[in-house]
Amino acid sequence: MRTRPLKVALLGCGVVGSEVTRIITTQSADLAARIGAPIELAGIAVRRPNRVRDGVPAELLTTDATALVKRGDIDVVVEVIGGIEPVRTLITTAFEHGASVVSANKALLAADGASLHAKAAEHGVDLYYEAAVAGAIPLIRPLRESLAGDKVNRVLGIVNGTTNFILDKMDSTGAGYSEALDEATALGYAEADPTADVEGFDAAAKAAILAGIAFHTRVTIDDVHREGLTEVTAADIASAKKMGCTVKLLAICERARDGRSVTARVHPAMIPLSHPLASVRGAYNAVFVEAEAAGQLMFYGPGAGGAPTASAVLGDLVAACRNKLAATTGAGESAYTQLPVSPMGDVVTRYHISLDVADKPGVLAQVATVFAEHDVSIDTVRQQGRNQGGGDEAATEQDGGPGAPPSGSWGREGGEASLVVVTHRAPDAALSATVSSLRKLDTVRGVASIMRVEGE
Amino acid sequence: MRTRPLKVALLGCGVVGSEVTRIITTQSADLAARIGAPIELAGIAVRRPNRVRDGVPAELLTTDATALVKRGDIDVVVEVIGGIEPVRTLITTAFEHGASVVSANKALLAADGASLHAKAAEHGVDLYYEAAVAGAIPLIRPLRESLAGDKVNRVLGIVNGTTNFILDKMDSTGAGYSEALDEATALGYAEADPTADVEGFDAAAKAAILAGIAFHTRVTIDDVHREGLTEVTAADIASAKKMGCTVKLLAICERARDGRSVTARVHPAMIPLSHPLASVRGAYNAVFVEAEAAGQLMFYGPGAGGAPTASAVLGDLVAACRNKLAATTGAGESAYTQLPVSPMGDVVTRYHISLDVADKPGVLAQVATVFAEHDVSIDTVRQQGRNQGGGDEAATEQDGGPGAPPSGSWGREGGEASLVVVTHRAPDAALSATVSSLRKLDTVRGVASIMRVEGE
Ligand SMILES: NC(=O)c1ccc[n+]([C@@H]2O[C@H](COP(=O)([O-])OP(=O)(O)OC[C@H]3O[C@@H](n4cnc5c(N)ncnc54)[C@H](OP(=O)(O)O)[C@@H]3O)[C@@H](O)[C@H]2O)c1
Ligand SMILES: NC(=O)c1ccc[n+]([C@@H]2O[C@H](COP(=O)([O-])OP(=O)(O)OC[C@H]3O[C@@H](n4cnc5c(N)ncnc54)[C@H](OP(=O)(O)O)[C@@H]3O)[C@@H](O)[C@H]2O)c1
Numbered sequence: 001m002r003t004r005p006l007k008v009a010l011l012g013c014g015v016v017g018s019e020v021t022r023i024i025t026t027q028s029a030d031l032a033a034r035i036g037a038p039i040e041l042a043g044i045a046v047r048r049p050n051r052v053r054d055g056v057p058a059e060l061l062t063t064d065a066t067a068l069v070k071r072g073d074i075d076v077v078v079e080v081i082g083g084i085e086p087v088r089t090l091i092t093t094a095f096e097h098g099a100s101v102v103s104a105n106k107a108l109l110a111a112d113g114a115s116l117h118a119k120a121a122e123h124g125v126d127l128y129y130e131a132a133v134a135g136a137i138p139l140i141r142p143l144r145e146s147l148a149g150d151k152v153n154r155v156l157g158i159v160n161g162t163t164n165f166i167l168d169k170m171d172s173t174g175a176g177y178s179e180a181l182d183e184a185t186a187l188g189y190a191e192a193d194p195t196a197d198v199e200g201f202d203a204a205a206k207a208a209i210l211a212g213i214a215f216h217t218r219v220t221i222d223d224v225h226r227e228g229l230t231e232v233t234a235a236d237i238a239s240a241k242k243m244g245c246t247v248k249l250l251a252i253c254e255r256a257r258d259g260r261s262v263t264a265r266v267h268p269a270m271i272p273l274s275h276p277l278a279s280v281r282g283a284y285n286a287v288f289v290e291a292e293a294a295g296q297l298m299f300y301g302p303g304a305g306g307a308p309t310a311s312a313v314l315g316d317l318v319a320a321c322r323n324k325l326a327a328t329t330g331a332g333e334s335a336y337t338q339l340p341v342s343p344m345g346d347v348v349t350r351y352h353i354s355l356d357v358a359d360k361p362g363v364l365a366q367v368a369t370v371f372a373e374h375d376v377s378i379d380t381v382r383q384q385g386r387n388q389g390g391g392d393e394a395a396t397e398q399d400g401g402p403g404a405p406p407s408g409s410w411g412r413e414g415g416e417a418s419l420v421v422v423t424h425r426a427p428d429a430a431l432s433a434t435v436s437s438l439r440k441l442d443t444v445r446g447v448a449s450i451m452r453v454e455g456e
Numbered sequence: 457m458r459t460r461p462l463k464v465a466l467l468g469c470g471v472v473g474s475e476v477t478r479i480i481t482t483q484s485a486d487l488a489a490r491i492g493a494p495i496e497l498a499g500i501a502v503r504r505p506n507r508v509r510d511g512v513p514a515e516l517l518t519t520d521a522t523a524l525v526k527r528g529d530i531d532v533v534v535e536v537i538g539g540i541e542p543v544r545t546l547i548t549t550a551f552e553h554g555a556s557v558v559s560a561n562k563a564l565l566a567a568d569g570a571s572l573h574a575k576a577a578e579h580g581v582d583l584y585y586e587a588a589v590a591g592a593i594p595l596i597r598p599l600r601e602s603l604a605g606d607k608v609n610r611v612l613g614i615v616n617g618t619t620n621f622i623l624d625k626m627d628s629t630g631a632g633y634s635e636a637l638d639e640a641t642a643l644g645y646a647e648a649d650p651t652a653d654v655e656g657f658d659a660a661a662k663a664a665i666l667a668g669i670a671f672h673t674r675v676t677i678d679d680v681h682r683e684g685l686t687e688v689t690a691a692d693i694a695s696a697k698k699m700g701c702t703v704k705l706l707a708i709c710e711r712a713r714d715g716r717s718v719t720a721r722v723h724p725a726m727i728p729l730s731h732p733l734a735s736v737r738g739a740y741n742a743v744f745v746e747a748e749a750a751g752q753l754m755f756y757g758p759g760a761g762g763a764p765t766a767s768a769v770l771g772d773l774v775a776a777c778r779n780k781l782a783a784t785t786g787a788g789e790s791a792y793t794q795l796p797v798s799p800m801g802d803v804v805t806r807y808h809i810s811l812d813v814a815d816k817p818g819v820l821a822q823v824a825t826v827f828a829e830h831d832v833s834i835d836t837v838r839q840q841g842r843n844q845g846g847g848d849e850a851a852t853e854q855d856g857g858p859g860a861p862p863s864g865s866w867g868r869e870g871g872e873a874s875l876v877v878v879t880h881r882a883p884d885a886a887l888s889a890t891v892s893s894l895r896k897l898d899t900v901r902g903v904a905s906i907m908r909v910e911g912e
């Protein structure tokens with residue numbers, strides 16, 4: 001084994017960085033054996049050098065991150081600061097000074113992965129970021145390497161623990177969104193400003209990274225259709241239950257049927273309780289990968305947290321260090337397919353629509369006609385009279401052509417009723433045009449909820 | 457991109473090899489883009505060259521596998537023949553002629569992985585075998601690379617699809633073992649000679665491979681305690697259900713609490729229905745990995761089949777080809793911990809024991825005394841009178857010291873009764889000594905079943 005150590009610079013020493021420091025300092029013998037040379041923490045950049053940090057060697061702390069990455073003797077830079085700047089500049093500077101980079105930064109990778117990869121390649125160094133998606137779960141390496149000889153058609157997953165915690169709470173207790181969010185905040189699962197999580201930005205960044213790798217093309221966060229879960233109501237969850245479903249915030253990356261484009265999206269969706277993702281509880285993450293030869297694979301584990309995320313960072317660090325020792329690099333960006341990203345309107349999916357309608361004859365026929373006009377075929381219709389309570393309910397299954405109304409009379413004179421329609425698969429554009437038209441019907445008093453149905 | 461192709465020799469063209477051939481021939485553009493050079497199938501060794509093989513270029517077939525691996529211009533040899541010889545010699549010859557090897561051969565790797573790794577290292581080539589464990593599921597690469605900076609404490613999984621299919625059938629239909637095996641055979645899930653699967657040899661080979669990689673030591677199939685599922689009865693499964701459990705054939709690799717040794721074993725075990733492995737149905741595989749920083753990870757997917765296994769082979773092939781192009785090799789064997797493998801007696805686990813006992817007073821006290829003598833603490837006792845049918849049943853939970861009999865009278869005069877005891881965790885040696893002593897009691901007419909309880 002080489003005795004001269006590889007030098008590692010750490011940028012950031014917060015939730016993740018402090019765990020990275022702990023593992024590097026306490027597991028040094030194991031790491032050395034696995035790498036083939038010892039590693040040495042050469043410096044740790046933070047904002048507040050005087051903060052007390054347990055187990056972090058104070059003499060390594062610096063506020064001058066730029067000087068650290070410019071030292072010239074650093075083999076690998078581990079970036080766990082987060083955000084776009086100054087991090088992008090720091091990483092670029094590290095490459096220019098011959099260092100490989102390991103990062104946990106989904107925001108930066110999803111905004112600008114391509115130019116970072118290009119910079120790394122130009123300087124003959126590595127850029128690894130397993131920790132950027134789904135925390136401890138090995139996902140990027142399996143997609144890039146284990147499935148390198150296969151053709152991935154779909155990636156479907158729960159990649160944000162905060163929102164899964166909130167939805168799980170809503171599902172198990174019947175709580176509303178804000179009540180569940182309060183609990184998530186109190187328990188430390190949600191940050192003081194939860195926007196990045198609840199509006200789906202975090203999941204969208206991960207979807208962009210996964211789609212790019214899975215389909216060997218370039219996808220940025222701006223290409224990802226994004227809907228958060230702030231509009232999900234207790235009624236939506238109850239409605240999902242009636243259908244034998246639960247609601248999850250999903251990241252979905254798909255290759256179009258004709259193979260000429262891909263899509264990436266994040267939104268709440270109903271999935272059947274029988275789907276393995278339905279039983280992913282609390283803040284856990286899980287990702288389904290469907291590949292042509294491999295079939296359906298699932299990867300499950302803790303999607304965040306200091307130690308789990310550090311585990312992923314350390315795996316990358318060992319790989320980057322081994323490559324440095326062997327004077328080689330791992331596989332770089334693979335974007336040769338150059339498949340374009342199609343807009344949300346092209347996505348083929350199913351809708352679950354809840355309408356408040358006038359409780360009189362002919363309403364269902366009117367509604368069904370609107371679906372037919374947009375070429376959207378109805379799978380199930382369920383009607384519930386407002387004044388009759390939960391017990392009085394009727395459902396029908398259709399296998400006729402698009403939008404053909406079921407035989408028999410549905411309407412009742414006067415009052416209000418609700419109509420729940422589940423469609424067959426149709427382009428999202430047609431589905432949303434159908435909803436717009438429904439809103440214009442006199443007999444439709446309101447659209448109570450719209451949710452996509454996935455995972456079937 | 458380099459235009460001179462990398463040459464690949466295929467040894468075997470059966471279930472897996474024909475799918476490997478199909479992917480190499482139909483996905484050549486994608487593979488070339490991902491590798492950085494085209495690959496060319498240079499020859500395919502089989503036993504019966506005149507057999508009709510759809511989509512396999514007949515001019516590539518040869519029965520002289522030795523000549524093929526000795527050609528000298530082969531970059532990577534893909535071995536999908538199986539078994540120990542002549543494969544071991546062929547692989548060694550391939551290494552000596554400068555070829556890297558990708559294999560799906562769990563039997564060989566579990567028997568003699570260490571010397572193959574040493575040979576590969578000696579000749580500066582790669583040895584990859586992702587397909588040898590759990591088919592399409594990326595498991596070896598995540599363990600070797602993604603978790604290279606973490607400390608794995610336990611690997612627990614369903615790694616044999618045939619036996620999972622059989623147990624799942626027994627569980628869902630109440631069928632006995634041989635009935636379920638017949639169905640598995642009829643549906644092609646079990647081979648004509650099912651010994652390797654049902655006696656646990658296949659799973660034991662995989663356990664050896666996983667334990668070696670997870671704990672950075674050397675484990676061969678001879679180190680693995682192995683029990684098959686031929687003794688599992690419909691009554692065992694029913695008994696498991698009563699406890700809110702199901703029965704699975706598990707491969708379990710553990711680091712001892714003191715960290716000084718490891719264990720590896722394969723046996724049927726009860727696991728709670730709430731455990732994610734309980735819902736792994738049919739021929740699917742799933743593996744739990746518990747690591748110190750990462751926490752609990754699960755990997756799930758098809759554990760066998762031509763196309764899924766070929767997916768794993770192709771992932772390795774792309775990696776081996778990339779390394780050839782870069783004139784480097786991936787990480788080799790990591791066995792630096794040299795942790796010894798302890799015998800089964802040292803494993804700490806729980807037993808579920810079903811006894812046929814005389815239905816008279818004092819029996820439970822006698823039985824409980826035997827447990828206490830072996831320092832095995834009882835968790836639950838359930839007694840059922842033989843003549844009273846399923847409804848008449850009593851259970852008690854103990855939290856007293858080891859083996860303290862519950863208060864109240866259990867025995868009934870005359871006849872037979874059954875007693876179901878679930879223990880707390882104890883060394884397997886103490887548990888099995890307890891069972892031996894129980895067999896010697898006059899009042900114990902027979903030991904109907906013994907099964908370990910895992911996954912809690
Ligand atoms: N936390 C998770 O569970 C998790 C999971 C997956 C990925 N990630 C990613 O990991 C990264 C770090 O997350 P975190 O939770 O560890 O964040 P954090 O706890 O907020 O830590 C950020 C660290 O960066 C330092 N820092 C901030 N600005 C700096 C600057 N300009 N120069 C030098 N140091 C600076 C901070 O210094 P002070 O300590 O002095 O404030 C702090 O040590 C992010 O990209 C995040 O998305 C986190
Ligand atoms: N099948 C699965 O689902 C699966 C899953 C994981 C791993 N594996 C592993 O993959 C390997 C292959 O399995 P398989 O199911 O594909 O086996 P298989 O269908 O029996 O195919 C074996 C192939 O090897 C050829 N062969 C046998 N002896 C040979 C010799 N001495 N020289 C040259 N060729 C020879 C056979 O030739 P002929 O065609 O002329 O008979 C046949 O093409 C095994 O190690 C197995 O454990 C299989």
